[in-house]
Amino acid sequence: MSGINVNELGKAVGLAIAKQRQRKGLTQEEVAERLGIGMEAVSRMERGLVVPTVVRLAELAQIFECELADLLRESSTRPSEQGIVLAQQLERLTSQDRTLLLDTLSHLVERLASK
Incomplete structure (x- = not known):
């Protein structure tokens, strides 16, 4: 299977x-x-x-x-492919907005990973 x-x-x-x-x-x-x-x-x-x-x-x-x-x-549920999707979405943002989003995402991942 x-x-x-x-x-x-x-x-x-x-x-x-x-x-x-x-x-x-x-x-x-x-x-x-x-x-x-x-x-x-x-x-x-x-x-x-x-x-x-x-x-x-x-x-x-x-x-x-x-x-x-x-x-x-x-x-896909594979992290590597999801990362590509995120990268494609990030390309649409300005450098400043990408930094803001990445900082926010990092904080969220830390919080969720600690549970």
Whole structure:
């Protein structure tokens, strides 16, 4: 047994899809049209009821103008991949805001790790 919980993975991938769709300012209907599928199919993917194939993820990445890896990284529970997601988010901030966020995050990690 692989230890991968398909339900949790489906929900995490669905959340990443929804996040990228919203980032691009697209509706589920617009994504469905571009994929040539029904809107309910997009909704099921975003809710994690259906885990999309690798081909479908590649199509979504093309629509969202992101890397295929971004959709998988955002759904990962691995600290190294989560670190990449955080780094991508940090790139959007000014140096001063990054410093503030990193200080805050460090304090939060210390507090949570001490419990």
